[in-house]
Amino acid sequence: MKAEIIAVGTEILLGQIVNTNATYLSQELANLGVDVYYHSVVGDNAQRLDEVLTEAEKRSEIIFLCGGLGPTEDDLTKQVTAKHLGEELVMDELALTEIIQHIERLGRKVTENNKRQALTIQNGKILANHNGLAIGTYYQGPNHHYILLPGPPSEMKVMFQTEVIPILQQNLPKQEQLFSRVLRFFGIGESQLVTELADLIDHQTNPTIAPYAKMNEVTLRLTAKIDRNEQAQKMLDDLEARVQQRVGAYFYGYGDDNSLVDETVKLLKAHKKTVTSAESLTAGMFQSTLGNVSGVSEVFAGGFVTYSKEAKVKLLNLSEEELRKHGVVSEYCAKQMAEQARSILDTDYAVSFTGVAGPNMLEDQEAGTVWIGVAARGEEPSASCFKFSRNRQAVRNAAIMNGLSLLRKKVQADTKR
Numbered sequence: 001m002k003a004e005i006i007a008v009g010t011e012i013l014l015g016q017i018v019n020t021n022a023t024y025l026s027q028e029l030a031n032l033g034v035d036v037y038y039h040s041v042v043g044d045n046a047q048r049l050d051e052v053l054t055e056a057e058k059r060s061e062i063i064f065l066c067g068g069l070g071p072t073e074d075d076l077t078k079q080v081t082a083k084h085l086g087e088e089l090v091m092d093e094l095a096l097t098e099i100i101q102h103i104e105r106l107g108r109k110v111t112e113n114n115k116r117q118a119l120t121i122q123n124g125k126i127l128a129n130h131n132g133l134a135i136g137t138y139y140q141g142p143n144h145h146y147i148l149l150p151g152p153p154s155e156m157k158v159m160f161q162t163e164v165i166p167i168l169q170q171n172l173p174k175q176e177q178l179f180s181r182v183l184r185f186f187g188i189g190e191s192q193l194v195t196e197l198a199d200l201i202d203h204q205t206n207p208t209i210a211p212y213a214k215m216n217e218v219t220l221r222l223t224a225k226i227d228r229n230e231q232a233q234k235m236l237d238d239l240e241a242r243v244q245q246r247v248g249a250y251f252y253g254y255g256d257d258n259s260l261v262d263e264t265v266k267l268l269k270a271h272k273k274t275v276t277s278a279e280s281l282t283a284g285m286f287q288s289t290l291g292n293v294s295g296v297s298e299v300f301a302g303g304f305v306t307y308s309k310e311a312k313v314k315l316l317n318l319s320e321e322e323l324r325k326h327g328v329v330s331e332y333c334a335k336q337m338a339e340q341a342r343s344i345l346d347t348d349y350a351v352s353f354t355g356v357a358g359p360n361m362l363e364d365q366e367a368g369t370v371w372i373g374v375a376a377r378g379e380e381p382s383a384s385c386f387k388f389s390r391n392r393q394a395v396r397n398a399a400i401m402n403g404l405s406l407l408r409k410k411v412q413a414d415t416k417r
Contacts (some may be wrong), residue, residue: 067151334373
């Protein structure tokens with residue numbers, strides 16, 4: 001069964017809102033084994049919406065329409081779809097009563113256009129709105145299924161989960177399901193990753209490999225299409241083993257929502273290790289990134305922002321004479337910033353950042369030159385030099401990601417001893 005998602009709303013075409021509904025529905029339908037081949041966006045125009053419906057019927061069996069179910073004159077989805085299907089719109093009395101009671105509880109007057117939200121397509125099935133007022137509709141024609149959903153994501157998602165999924169499971173033939181696993185990699189670009197896995201990608205059938213480039217990292221989505229979970233997991237395990245054998249050195253974690261900072265904090269917590277940082281060009285971004293992780297206070301008590309040379313001397317007790325000798329954009333400075341921060345706060349680890357974010361040069365160093373230091377209790381500090389490109393913010397973001405990666409690898413190495 002092929003599905004198509006039509007988003008209705010001029011505000012989407014104008015860029016005033018992002019069409020997150022299509023993303024959500026595509027993911028959920030994939031989990032149900034329903035293939036989504038087309039996304040469309042059409043404005044609040046009856047003729048164009050009718051034309052889009054006609055096109056959708058040529059290529060898809062299940063047609064979702066999101067938006068345009070509200071009380072205003074530009075909410076046309078039900079009206080246009082009913083006319084397209086040769087059906088009348090009818091008032092659902094239960095929905096109307098609930099709408100009236102809700103508006104009266106707010107102390108407002110019920111207007112005629114409020115009642116539009118209780119209209120449904122004759123011979124269709126009402127989809128209750130548990131998070132709003134406008135009801136949805138499921139309509140089954142001779143060759144197509146039509147599902148009308150509200151536009152607000154908070155209403156659409158609940159309606160899909162509670163009303164639509166049971167209908168799909170009941171009315172559609174049993175589908176093979178999609179089982180996915182997301183692998184996350186840092187320190188390797190998309191082109192290199194694809195090159196390393198070229199033969200696996202070129203000859204893939206089931207399961208499949210899909211690479212996605214994100215900011216400063218790459219993810220791989222491994223997907224198996226089958227009707228049994230146990231078989232799917234075995235297929236994904238076998239494919240992942242082949243992937244890890246080639247590019248496992250860059251792998252750091254799983255999942256769409258997981259991130260390098262999440263994995264780093266999780267690792268520190270697991271081994272009861274603490275960390276601090278001293279930041280120059282990143283001006284507290286590393287500490288802020290750590291602070292976004294729930295429960296990070298278990299491993300992170302605070303740190304230092306030492307943007308100027310004077311701050312490095314006063315807050316971290318760095319030698320002014322040595323800084324003049326080596327410069328602030330140097331291996332020496334990165335090492336000493338990390339070790340002094342670690343020593344002052346008595347933590348297990350510290351990460352430091354010093355360099356040139358740009359756009360201008362500093363100490364005859366090109367913009368994008370960054371030194372990242374790592375200090376560990378009882379060891380000599382180390383520092384690595386990076387040459388990042390693009391704009392100032394991109395340099396700072398890349399520095400944070402590489403700092404997290406260096407810290408994570410250091411903790412992993414220490415805990416394996």
